[in-house]
Amino acid sequence: LVGCVAVSDRIKGDAADAVRYLQQKMGAEVWMVTGDNTRVARSVASEVGITNVAAEALPGDKVTRIKSLQAKGKTVAMVGDGINDSPALSQADLGIAIGTGTDVAVESAGVVLMRDSLLDVITAFDLSRVTYKRIRLNFVWAFGFNATGIPIAAGVLMPAGIILPPWAAGLAMALSSVCVVCSSLLLNRYRRPDFATTSWGWVRED
Template sequence: LSQIIRLIEEAQASKAPIQALADKISSRFVPIVLLVAALTFIVWFVFIGQSLAFSLMAFTAVIVIACPCALGLATPTAIMVGTGKGAECGVLIKGGQPLEAACKVKVIVFDKTGTLTKGKPEVTDVAGVGLTDEDEVMSIASSLEKLSEHPLAEAIINYAKEEKIPPKQVDLFKAIPGHGVEGQVNNQKYYFGNRKLINEIVGLDLANIERKIVKLEQAGKTVMILSSEKEVMGLIAVADTLKENTVEAVHELKKRGLSVFMITGDNQRTAQAIAQLAGIKNVLAEVLPQDKANEIKKLQARGIKVAMVGDGINDAPALAQADLGIAMGSGTDVAMETGGIVIIKNDLRHVLTAIDLSKETMSKIKQNMFFALFYNVIGIPIAARVFAFIGLILKPELAGLAMALSSVSVVSNSLLLRRFRPNRKNYLSIIAPFIMAIVFTLLFIEFGRLSTGMNK
């Protein structure tokens, strides 16, 4: 809890890249305002021949009305409200940069295991080959997997326990990333993993069990093969079911015009079967853990902004490489530390929430910047007494009040983000800027009339 609080505080104090635009505008705006104020004084006092008091009043009013407080508040107020609202909705946004990146994303890449699926695979099939019986296959496989950190290892170990199949002593254990494991049992070397391990590393032919493997893979199951150095001994199929909200989340993302990809180390058939169930057409299969980041790079090379959603240690490089890394709250600490956004409640629909909230927050920032500049555009001419001939001038004290009201309008506009609700239109937030623009324009005109009356 303390870590979440710390991250939210840091996020609320951070700057979005768009803040650089506000800073750039301010750095150029202030000298221009000082120049306009000086010109106002010179024109009124030297060229038109007004009194020193009148000219100084105009000079002071221009400087006061043009104070860029509202511009400085435009970004941080929206980020503070947006990140706070995200936390309420179960979306932990770590700062302004990921918040801004989320609204620019065009492609979302989902890891399969533990992200699209529940991450709790179960053994569905065990088959011996030749003279090897199923119990022997499971005994050796579970013994090897007991030393593995792969997500599927737990399913095999649990199945062996349920079937009361005792493990064997394993020596010289070795994990082969992206392929499987190897180890010695009773001085005999065994291999257990995918078809790449058996074909490419062990060098055995799978022709006699190919039909059985294909059938299982087409059903969306992950097939792991057990072999010695000389022969294939058996196979184990494991299946992981989709999360209840996966199909809905994918459908909604596609509806918003985003391209959805699935990335997995599974073979092409298994990956296609799972992707079809999820409603995903773009599949990156048979990707080794260390190559996930490279696949993200390939997508980025097309000139598109990419978000990666994952939960495991092997997803961390891809999360870091992506323009936006989104980590599942149920995942590893490494993934959560790497991701710019963390989905606390482990609900994929909150990926939508993060994107929608990002778009609404960025919209507010742009509206705030418009308001800040809009007030100056209509306020400076009145303060410079350009419209004095029609009875519109602005005294410094009322210019100060108008400037304060511009800051209030920006803060009030940002606070409308508190009405954000996932998958709902925030109609008040949509129409409020137009109402505020009209109201504050009329206020400026009224302040000008009041100033004229005070002069009289």
């Protein structure tokens, strides 16, 4: 034996942190479905903390794996960047493509990450949850305001001598819309989760 040359793909530096956050903080079941051979796949999976591994998977195998998880009632998010990932990205409930990936993968995904960082997957989930909570808050506010204001504007309190002039009713309706818009604009203050350098825990930037 004169020499030996070994070649391997470099694991993303934030992969282990992203996987650990998904598993421990979000309770997600993380799978690694790859076309690489079994030995390489299990080696990479052990480094990043993934226990569910499906190696030597063709594009159709990835779709089949996603369908099997969906058949169990699970909501599946697929993260990929290659042409082979495109069918799986389309099949998943949520397809997430890395912005530096192929055009086919980007077109097949519902969400495109602009940076080549798996931590942005966490940011996408977190921002989606914050946005959904804001939508629910706005809906509850608008429903409560209208449920109270419309009967008053219609004269339900006239027997008690309380009458809302038309100009006041119009102003109240405009203020309701302004409040909802201002509430939505608070999303501009959103700060992505930031990985603490002193530990693996996550903190939100304020």
